Amino acid sequence: MSAMELLLWARGPGLGIAVAIFLFGMTLRLFEIYSLGRKTDLAAPRSPTPGSGWRTVFSRSLPYQGTWHRSGLTVITGFVFHIGLFIVLLFLLPHIKLIHSLTGLSWPALPTSLVDLVTVLTLIALLVVLVHRLMDPVKRLLSGFGDYLAWAVTFLPLLTGYMAYHHLLLDYTLLLALHILSAELLLVVFPFTKLTHTFTLFIARWYNGDIAARKGVAS
Amino acid sequence: MADETLLEILKRRGISRRGFLKFCAATTSLLALPPSMAVAVADSLGRLKRPAVIWLSFQECTGCTESLTRAHSPSIESLIFDAISLDYHHTLQAASGHAAEEAREHSMKADWGKYLLIVDGSIPLKDGGAYSTIAGISNLQMLQEAAAGAAAIVAIGTCAAFGGLPHAQPNPTGAVAVSDIIKDKPIINVPGCPPVPAVMVGVLAHYLTFGSLPDLDDLGRPRAFYGESIHDRCYRRPFYDQGKFAKTFDDAGARDGWCLFELGCKGPTTHNACATTKWNGGTSWPVQSGHGCIGCSEPDFWDAGGFYKALSTPVDSVTGAAAAAVAVGAAAGVAIGIANRQRKAQARAEHQTVTIEDLEK
Amino acid sequence: MSSLKDIGVHVVHVGGNGNARAVLREVENLLQKLVEKGEESSIDLSGLPLSAEDYDLLEETLGEGEVVAEVHSLGPTRIHETGVPGVWWVTHYNDEDEVLAEFIEVAWCPEILLAPEDDVKDGLEALRARLFELKQESNHG
């Protein structure tokens, strides 16, 4: 199989399979979660709580001062790689074209050289994240195969994308194929690892905010 | 005459040594060799005796021959052809019919093991190769016979190199590339639809000069011409880096020469020399004239997801698969949801009231 | 009807890609070699992607020298000495005036201007033959 054939497979059947598994998995996960239901809280809330779940959905994106202080490295690397991932994923033109072709949505791209810089920062942050996970006793205790798998499938698309853009080590066509395949691997693995947090954290934060707000606490 | 060296031929044609030096400098430049190699090139080319060349055309459109013979600057390229003895070429030779085939057989016999075989066009394999025959001989048979006595084979054009258009889906004739059939001879692929004339000449010049194959990539293409992608050498590349893209063929961006990626340019995955050698004697090349690269020097370019689809977009629509996946996911979700609720209900049913006696084993 | 010129195509250049500076630095190195060791060398300009700005910068920096020469063989070859003595700009054209190859040569004198030894020998013979003919003619005359 030549690099071009691999690329065509990645852009054709591969993408179809990956998107299908991703959507199947995520739909399944959401049904799994919501079908478990929740008992109505019979305790009178301290005050009406409309919107408090949503408030926490947004407020948890910002660390509070104590978190900066105590979990600084986790917070900083976490911020850098998450924001970096979003910028690279959503603002590199080829990605926008892909999203446009899949959804019909489109928006302006950022200069490629800027996205390139962001990619480097994100890669560095992810490496620090990995080293931190291996060194920190708490993270190491919590980590299993799934954690390292999730790290790898997040790191690989960035790495292959960076290598393809800079024509490092391998032929561009092959690298582009590997890049797309690695992103497809990410999609396939996504619903069955902690990567689901991308979506479920909104549910989790909403419940947390709602539970706390009924007691009169902004969490 | 056959024993004349190139230098002697040139001299006979009134070309001075200065002219020859100039020719060698241009050839060196074309081959992307260091300028200091010009002397070596001059030395070996000067002493070169005319090698025999047999040119076979199979399932092709004659575009490659057109490209080569209509080269804008024939003076230099034609020099190379003056240096070879083109013993058989359907389109170019004067002879026809039995005489032509006899010439081929004669040349093969006379220079067995030494001649250079040039092939353009793909070879059909389906139905016993019945789709293309010459003088009643199938392309497959003719290729196998000619290849057996060749020193090396040059597959000119994407059809000969990778199967090309005849090979495009659904490939009704079962067309394949030369390299799919011949495994025991050195093969140089010079793909392109057609290949850049200077590239064809350069490859021949290299072979004639050094008597060996040039440095080839993993698809058998000379690195000197196919080592870089169109995108790497594209003068519009800075726009790509700046994120400036033409959205249509006639918008302001297109007029300002912005990158054509969004319009489906295959430059990033295409390896060819168009961006540097250009076409029609350096006049222009596809991207310069406002159209994205279609990737014609790459395998399967015709089936590579559409000329006007950006490289990063899917080849096929995934909407159907996506909808089906969501539906199946929802169905599985409902099923597991029901199973989960049953399990929970069962747990509730099995609940035995915990009293203080139940806190210890 | 509109003419080609009415189509509003105007290519905007986005600045040089910096190759001109690299070429200039290379010229400096080669020139130093020529001065110190007498080694001659050249740079193939068609081997590098050079933008119009790059060319402008090269020409502006090297300037114009005293010598301009033209060789007529297989189409013209135009040579001029740049403002830096020993640095020559050599451009080979075909009969249709299209550039075949372009070099910056760092040498006492560009290779192509020197009369080739074999040609000189041939010339000597040709000249002697001509003189012999003249002598014959005058003898008969």
Add this chain to the structure above:
Amino acid sequence: MSASLEKGLNALREVMDAPIASFFSSCVHCGMCADACLFYTETGDAKYTPIYKLEPLRRVWQQEYTLTGRLSRMLGLSKPVSDADLRNWSELVYDSCTLCGRCSMVCPVGNDITYMVRKLREGMSAAGHAPEGVIGATKRTIELGSPMGVKLPALQAQIRGQEAETGLSIPIDVQGADYMALLSSMEIINFPEYLGALARIFHQAGVSWTLSSEAFEATNSGIQIGASDIAREIVGRIVTAAEKLQVKHVISPECGHAFTALRWEGPNLIGRPYPFKVVHILELLDELRTSGRLQTVGKEDAPLTFHDPCQIVRRGGVVRQPRALLGEVASDFREMSDPGVWNWCCGGGGGVSANERAEHLRLTAFKRKKSQLDELGVHTMVTACANCRIVLEEGLEHYNMNVKVVGLTELVAEHLVEQEAGK
């Protein structure tokens, strides 16, 4: 003597709900909850990471309520939770968690870890892995009416004492009173002045109140041990008494988890809303203050600080009131670092103070409070939870610290305008 693994797992299957599923689906193992937990920060032992304490619950969720988990279970790729697993986790679930809720505040994906620890304790207790000390307290509550074994005669003795002290009568079993006050047994035994303070304040403010001879104990070991059936029985006693006396409000005493049990868990345990309102004593006092019915005179001049009881502040929403009340009676109130909903637990909530085997760990965890106090340099600490108060006093004594702990209600009572008391 009938606890079993199957009962425990069944309890876990029962409590599983959408929030838990969303929490486990969202955890990225970042470990930030560890930095929010004083059992981790003071020991540095990774096993005290809050989310790690939930492993048995997570495994039950994954193996029994997800498709992939069910499949891998079927294929024998994952092992079901064993009795040994639960036994090993008992220390993490009971000794090293006070249900303080701090981890639930920092989790970046919004997991309410405390919510889940409470649920996990349902399974742990049903499987027989609750600590002996907490089981004992629970038994005493059910059998004797209070975790410390305080019976009505003991209360009556304290009532007589406080009546003598204050010169006020303390009403008991008064039909149709506006407020029914509850006490924690620690208050009855260790801090009876709380009762006197109530009498004086309510007398001054003209609040119609009563105690109930049938339900005076507010604490609920059933919540701490995580046995809803038992918690229901305990809270049911209060509901029955309040309904019998037809009071409009029930006052939760200065006891954190009692407030949680009564205010937030109670209606869900009995399966219906209350016909009365539950207020924490600090909420009532602040209400009296703002309506001008609570008049104080003079202020404490010595610098003092406030220890926020987790269940009242972070898990109870009574954040503003204690500070407003302190403003009335103290001239030099200083906040500790991480005040309000970000407070650090005393280390003894959630049943830990009743759990003898956790004593050493609890005293280690107290170093957090110690460093907060050392940093502030204040020698008076006000709080509003009898359990916090006991735990704080033990900790202060253990570390030989010169800090006095005062109940907020009593502090307010000390500053009541005196002539009112004489009427």
